[in-house]
Amino acid sequence: MGKLIWHELSRYISLTASVYAVWASFWGFFFRKFFWDFIGGILRSPGGLQPSPKFALFINVIVKYPIVQIGTMALGFTIIALEYPIPILKGTAIFRSIALRVVLLIMQAAGTVLFYQFEAAQSSGDLFFFPSEVSKHEELGTEWEIRICTALQKKPAVSPPAGEAGIAPSDQSDETSKKYDPFAPPYVPNLHVGDLRDESSGTEYGVLLNKYSVVPHHFLLVTKEFMPQNSPLMPHDLVQTYLLLLAARKARKNYFAFYNCGSNSGASQSHKHIQFIEVEDDGPPIERLAKAANLEVSGKPFSLSSVGYANHVYRLPTLSNGASPEQLEQALFLPFLSLLDLVISTVRHSPDYPSGTPSYNVILTLEHMHLIPRRWETYTLGELGATLSVNSLGFAGMLMVKSESERQALEQEKIETVLRGVGVESVHELQVAGTSMEAMDETSA
Numbered sequence: 146m147g148k149l150i151w152h153e154l155s156r157y158i159s160l161t162a163s164v165y166a167v168w169a170s171f172w173g174f175f176f177r178k179f180f181w182d183f184i185g186g187i188l189r190s191p192g193g194l195q196p197s198p199k200f201a202l203f204i205n206v207i208v209k210y211p212i213v214q215i216g217t218m219a220l221g222f223t224i225i226a227l228e229y230p231i232p233i234l235k236g237t238a239i240f241r242s243i244a245l246r247v248v249l250l251i252m253q254a255a256g257t258v259l260f261y262q263f264e265a266a267q268s269s270g271d272l273f274f275f276p277s278e279v280s281k282h283e284e285l286g287t288e289w290e291i292r293i294c295t296a297l298q299k300k301p302a303v304s305p306p307a308g309e310a311g312i313a314p315s316d317q318s319d320e321t322s323k324k325y326d327p328f329a330p331p332y333v334p335n336l337h338v339g340d341l342r343d344e345s346s347g348t349e350y351g352v353l354l355n356k357y358s359v360v361p362h363h364f365l366l367v368t369k370e371f372m373p374q375n376s377p378l379m380p381h382d383l384v385q386t387y388l389l390l391l392a393a394r395k396a397r398k399n400y401f402a403f404y405n406c407g408s409n410s411g412a413s414q415s416h417k418h419i420q421f422i423e424v425e426d427d428g429p430p431i432e433r434l435a436k437a438a439n440l441e442v443s444g445k446p447f448s449l450s451s452v453g454y455a456n457h458v459y460r461l462p463t464l465s466n467g468a469s470p471e472q473l474e475q476a477l478f479l480p481f482l483s484l485l486d487l488v489i490s491t492v493r494h495s496p497d498y499p500s501g502t503p504s505y506n507v508i509l510t511l512e513h514m515h516l517i518p519r520r521w522e523t524y525t526l527g528e529l530g531a532t533l534s535v536n537s538l539g540f541a542g543m544l545m546v547k548s549e550s551e552r553q554a555l556e557q558e559k560i561e562t563v564l565r566g567v568g569v570e571s572v573h574e575l576q577v578a579g580t581s582m583e584a585m586d587e588t589s590a
Contacts (some may be wrong), residue, residue, distance in 0.1 A: 166218070273357050292543065450573075
């Protein structure tokens, strides 16, 4: 009787493990990652995460071609067929073979341990994944994305970080900053993807999966040393961000980065962090408008005149994986400074702008850099009265709502109205005129 009980328990464990293997393999087709690529590898500049050459075989059979996922799924179905069992196998020598089961289970375990980082973080409770649905909305000459995530209504409550209520981090005690800092090392192992060091400045970063994830593989680049979120991006921040975007493109993934700077930008943490989201090949919706813009003069900031809020954009030169950090810094930081000057100028032209350090959003793709000045963090949706929080993703063309009623209210209110409400009125024509007058003065002098 005891042997029978142990046999049934083993069968159920084997079935459970095999069902999980099939499930993990299914998602492994869409999110291909060799879990152990950080062993012997390095996050460097240029190139991003570079696995050790000794793991080239695993990269080929997991990332380039999902051979391991296919094999693991086949093994999972085979073991399920043996343990269930299907009628054709019942009573056969294969069905009675314990040795065969042991070999198959070992092979299955060896396969699944190679590609499970996102699923491991989620199943351990270190990462919360909120399922969502995306609807398209045509406005301002492009398709905007409205993501409905009803599960966010039940998002686990966390203590609000100091500095997000308009209190400058410099006014906080060290103890308060550390108490609310989820981005300080040591990191949660299942959320820690790897480390990165900028060679020129010596600045060290951690690459982390987003703990509250609405889209898979949403990750963050965070400074290991505490830096306030209301500080501007430095040259090394921009270089390392762009290197990660280049590394993603090399891996046939299309990401864009965004940075919420200041208390009214939609930032949720006071520790400096840049976020990365995977998108379709043509980029976020706002990027389609930027690509369509015909520029009379290259190498200068421009504005998307079709949208009704202040925005400042710079078309970047073509940069390859072989570009040196010095070349990247020159190509990225000077445009950032020119866009930041325009943001500050825009704020100064707004007589009722809130006091304190200006807030703005940064959106960075391989082709464009966008800076958008912000007046408020939230917008109240008309008669519904729902409060909509807007960060960089909203200005990238990817807004988030918590219910179908909010989506309908947003479409009725118009996306442009919402973004204008939390943004600042454009004075681009005035700024251009001012620049032209300065150029004329210099010429006449």
